[in-house]
Amino acid sequence: AQSVAQPEDQVNVAEGNPLTVKCTYSVSGNPYLFWYVQYPNRGLQFLLKYITGDNLVKGSYGFEAEFNKSQTSFHLKKPSALVSDSALYFCAVRDDNYGQNFVFGPGTRLSVLP
């Protein structure tokens, strides 16, 4: 079975500082990993995904994520946080042994303080 953990419910960072939102996963096959962002009263928006290849994935709005197979992690990062990055972030995994079924993490609320 596949699972995703986001160990932090809340991350606070000052504007201009680097940010990291953590994600670890468990799959039996090869993982397809995704990050989504949710702003208040909105649906989830796709940020980036890892399928194969380069471990560093670049996505929308200056975000990037690093796939680490040995640590089974896929942390989301941004070099310089903006107040407008404040939102709820979801990590998701799909195990290529389990068809189209995504599993989402519980979400991490990011607050960027001015």
Next chain:
Amino acid sequence: DARVTQTPRHKVTEMGQEVTMRCQPILGHNTVFWYRQTMMQGLELLAYFRNRAPLDDSGMPKDRFSAEMPDATLATLKIQPSEPRDSAVYFCASGPGGGADTQYFGPGTRLTVL
């Protein structure tokens, strides 16, 4: 700019009433997903379809929930009878159906059952 659309955006109803939520997936997408989001449970997969056929509805309470795709441009989620514990935001997402396709989410239907 192709988007998933959902109607209604908000629904308030009384316990025991039937509720129907509709989703129009992005044209050309052949996978459709229904999710429920609550504070307590986070994001839960209720059902998903490929080429209009239900592939997995194990996350859905079968006695009161039903999901269908009458045609490729319409997916419906029905609750009959509704209960207060069904109060949540219901999201529809669609994807192109490739091996590691991204899911694109609609804006959600906020359901309140009194």
